[in-house]
Amino acid sequence: MEVILAKTAGFCFGVKRAVDTVYKEAGKENVYTYGPIIHNEQVVSDLEKKGVSVLRTKEELEHLEKGTVIIRSHGVAKEIYDLIEKKGLTLVDATCPFVKKIHKVVQKASEEGKEIIIVGSAEHPEVEGIRGWCNGKVEIIANMEDVKEMTLSGPACLVSQTTFNYKKFKDLVEIISQKGYDIEVCNTICNATEERQMEAKSIAANVDAMIVIGDKHSSNSQKLFEISNKECKNTFFVQTLKDLDLKPFESIGKVGITAGASTPQKIIKEVHASMTEKSFEQLLEESLVTIHNGEVVEGTVIDVKPDEIILNIGYKADGILTRNEYSNDSANVDLTTVAKVGDKMETKVLKVNDGEGQVLLTYKRLAAEKGNKRLEEAYENKEVLKAPVAQVLDGGLSVLIDEARVFIPASLVSDSYERDLKKYEGQEIEFVISEFNPRKRRVIGDRKQLLVAAKKEKQKELFEKIEVGMKIDGVVKNVTDFGAFIDLGGADGLLHISEMSWGRVENPKKVFNIGDKVTVLIKDIQGEKIALSLKFPEENPWLTAEEKYKVGNVVTGKVARMTDFGAFVELESGIDALLHVSQIAKEHIDKPSDVLSVGQEITAKVVDFKKDEKKISLSMKALLTDEDKAEE
Template sequence: MSVTVAKTAGFCFGVRRAVDLAEQQAKHGGQIYAYGEIIHNMHEIARLEKLGVRTAESLDDIPNGAPVLIRAHGVPRFVYEQLREKGCEIFDATCPFVHKIHEIVDQERAAGRLIVIFGSKNHPEVLGIQGWCGRSIVFQSEQDVRQAVESGLLEGEAVSVVAQTTVNRSLWDISVGILKKRCTNLKIFDTICKATDERQSEARLLAGASDQMIVIGDKKSSNTKRLYEISKSLCGDVLYIEDAAELRTQELLHGRRVGITAGASTPAWIIKEVSNMMSEETKIENGEDFAAMLEESFKTLNTGEKVTGTVVAISSTDVQVDLGVKHTAYIPLNELSDDPAYDVEANIKPGEEIEAVVVRVNDGEGTVTLSKKRVDQLKGWETIEAAHDNHTVVEGTIIEENRGGVVATAFGVRVFIPASQTGVPKDQPMAQLLKTKQSFYITEINRQRKRVVGSIRQIQQEARKEAAEKVWSTIEVGSEYEGTVKSLTSYGAFVDIGGVDGMVHISELSWGRIKHPSEVVSVGDKVHVFVIGLDKENKKISLGYKREDENPWNVFKNQYAVGDVAEVKILKFMPFGAFAEIVPGVDGLIHISQIADHRIAKPEDALEAGQRVDAKIIDINDEKKKVSLSIRALLVDDDDYADED
């Protein structure tokens, strides 16, 4: 006989949490009252009764000031109010998933909406949910939904839909489909517990692959009944038992495949009693004996322990993980990664396995806090150490800035990059690196002190060296480059042309006269330059910036010739005449004898600085780049001017 036990068999998180809380309070504080049966299992209730857990069917059964446990099913709002009036100390073990439903319906009630609940009308969980609603309707079947729709019960209503956590998934899907077609103002909240889905799905698969199924649980447990119904539909031989006393070994199919599952209200000790009645020689399919597997499922987790689980659900605050143990595990979103740009939806998917480290175990609440980023750090240290030893490039994200430099995170490990190694010039802010991905080398590592130092600058230096070698292998006079102005001096600008710096002399920056390179370019400017001089031996490059087609003399020659008249601007005076600008960068001389049609003592007697006048071009000297102008030529007849010349 081969036996396969469902991984989800036994207490769900909510029930286990309630039982553990009741047991702890009874042991340490004496008697405690449970409002309603804490669990749908008479054997477990009897065990807890012996410990001092009393079951109160009504509020009148609870003495004033007594400690009271709220079971996992939850209770209506008024129960809390009346217990407070009685001065009772409340120990709330409401399942977090049920509590979430209470919050949802309370908000929808406040919005004036009609609440539709899918579930069993008299089930304590449903009664508890109704206690947080205003107007509500409970649907138990597909027929209930169809009748309500056909009768017009929901017509014109703003409807919000929730479900009992253990409701049948197929009922939910079909019923919601009907409502979607008929309700125009519908809000749907899928509140079916994923653990219930998983338990039923596993039972379905197990029953289909087994010759016999054993379903363990109280006959009053709705979720156990559902497991029995699922098993019965897929397996011809199903035993529904509440405890080991109901199991007759002669009913077992020796030599055949047997599957075992248990309801969410079935305690571990009952499952173990059943297991003890199985043959000691019976082995589970994976080779472990039944009892050993059960012990594994009920094992205690320890802080710092590395675990592997399955992602169950993702919320706005955490990721729920199934570890296959009695505790429900959560990874807070801030424990997923150190990367501020980490995309949870893109990296975490329900159903996928995930590794984490146990950060905190809360046996009272039945929860475990996990950290994925700490596992990443453990793996990351190995990667970081290998990168350091092999001098390989590491890529990380810059997450913060401090006085000494910046901090990057790579493979879950924090890497400090000193300011001098960031590659950012001293006069520029390091904040420009924040939230950017950068490549760097690991230059120092101390695992004991958890200290890692990196260098972006080394990467840049190597890249610059490689680029420089490429430039020197191809550069020649006339080569053109797109460069970046790195620094300015009084005599020129240094330009990085791709790993190599060249200098543009001040005389090569502009065709006009400038006093400092900053009049033309600034540090950081992208400029187009060309090589005008090259000394490979001494690694010196002279660059040109001003273009021949921008040469003012060429501009002048393209516009004017001897005999043309130009409007010029008087610039300055000399004893022998006045200089005037013809085009930017080209000046002409108006000799004192050519300023007026009569004799003058000095140029200022006839002209003013800044004055614009018409002048005739009477001579152009290409070799010396000089132009002679005459105002007088425009004041006398051409013939007279010619005779006088």
């Protein structure tokens, strides 16, 4: 008898992730799953033996006082999450990422006022969970009759149960589209489900009998039976080997075997072995030779060299993992520092026979696949990731998440222009995935939006606490000819050249350097613009000027600037006085520059003081007259 076993048979990514999650929690006190973690009695029974109980109703959850509640792979309604949080229980979410994606789609569509159409079985827990994320009208359809009875009053969004029959889904969508409704169609059937169904159909069309292994409550297993039965009337649906009657197969030449996404490999292997007429030794030998390119295998390290790891993978030849296939950063890796004899390693078969009978393995490509799954989840959940910069490229940065590469374009590295990206090399940075398309090898990271969001939050906090007249500390961020921009910790303020001193500032760049710490006064706030000043009111030199520069006082100052009609003399920072050209000497002077120079120190007499106008007039001539009088 020839037996064909489907390559896709058994746990899918979401189911394996959920089951692994529960087994990690098993053994702790008070661990529960909300509903069976998957539709497989054997797995659920084994978990119960390990102390994991199943909560089957909302009422049972409401009576819990403490413990850990694991959300099953099918997902649950939003109210269940809210209830777990309200009761203060520990939540572990094992919802399949593809189901989680549907929750977000329908929640968003509902908030936009759209009606929701769910293609699937109304009694299935996944559909019940999806429905629990909808607000407003929801239609659930599973066949043509449901479509006929469906009524829509406005725009709608259509999604599907991840395990629904793909061909049936396409047929239903085609009929609905002919009705002229305004519907956004989202094909949310899982890729693994689609591949499994297509493979089952192909195998069933070319065998004399077909066996579908799966739990009786498993929707995807039932769909596989329906698809297989259409192609091969001699199709059998079994849960375990005990349900299989071998007599009908005695005269059959070719048998196909597939299994649902929630069927453990152990059960599949038992059924597969029972369909052969070989001895245990022969079955063992067969298990040693049924590896294929692209298959994931677990092996034990039996030897390690600096440039290669040798593993026993249960095959007639050992597996070879070279340095180049261990990591993308292989140039500086000594493999003896990362693995030792006896270690267990999961790798992927790159080539079953390299021409010398050796099996070539890859670790980095398997890690990259897992990394891509991780990145897809992060993309869907808008999760903030953190990773070191692996490489600085001409157009941006390259980071690695479990050997999966993420490219961050230079324009998305920072919220301001970065001239030199080399400073980021080896630095650990945070980012989100803004675009995910692994088929085109296009996975784009975005650091800029995190910085912008953080800056907006800081800006909001800053504007809530500042007000005109307040003093605040800041750091000089940039210096221009007209002023300096001060980082106030959330927003920048402008310190104009005219506000830098009570006196005159010729060039801000001679006063400030980038990075200087300053305490400034908030002069004005207009929207997001902040005007700053260093002219503190209590330091205003005019407060004491009336006494220091009253008429008749003799003062000393430096010539600051000159005009044709006189010279302006700086008496102190912030106070200039006018020395009119007629008051420089007894004799006639055409212009001040004939006898004075900028920076020259002069002594003169105050002849006029106007406080309100902040004007002081000086006379050198008056001092000369006083000297003449003294000589007489």
